[in-house]
């Protein structure tokens with residue numbers, strides 16, 4: 001079986017449409033491994049939301065999202081109990097709610113579809129206002145990920161596929177001026193495909209592939225992007 005691993009982050013983020021979306025949904029219905037990966041990616045996004053300042057959602061919206069998330073994140077045949085952790089009860093990042101609206105609207109087959117266009121329009125406005133989305137592209141090749149940049153200094157790096165076996169992704173910030181201008185500073189690393197980094201004070205964020213445990217300086221840089229407004 002060929003697993004659409006590189007499409008799963010896009011699926012979770014609500015990016016897929018048409019045949020791509022259909023093929024992923026068909027695959028997910030028959031592949032527990034990929035369903036687990038989707039659940040893991042969703043959890044990463046939602047746990048990230050817990051660290052963020054409160055934001056307003058229309059009354060009842062979060063409860064509806066949570067109800068659908070619980071259903072969609074746990075495979076039907078799972079023996080694990082359905083549960084929603086207390087930390088997931090409050091909306092903290094409007095963009096995540098927006099993503100959840102899209103993902104859950106597309107992803108939930110067994111429950112009533114999400115059919116509130118005005119609320120989806122509101123979610124789109126939130127996304128436009130609060131989060132800048134930057135493609136991470138290696139020179140002359142396909143995008144290798146997406147950077148979601150929030151104005152409060154936090155950003156989410158979502159890579160399109162896991163790093164090669166035994167290696168990790170490492171994020172680097174570079175200052176635009178001063179005595180340390182251009183010197184890469186490690187912002188964090190991940191053995192998976194999602195990481196949160198603080199970008200305050202840096203003019204660009206780069207991603208490299210490194211041996212497990214990371215490196216003091218980038219050894220296999222994939223590419224970097226200038227930060228919005230820097």
Ligand SMILES: [Zn+2]
Nearest residue numbers: 003031033034
């Ligand atoms: Zn699969």
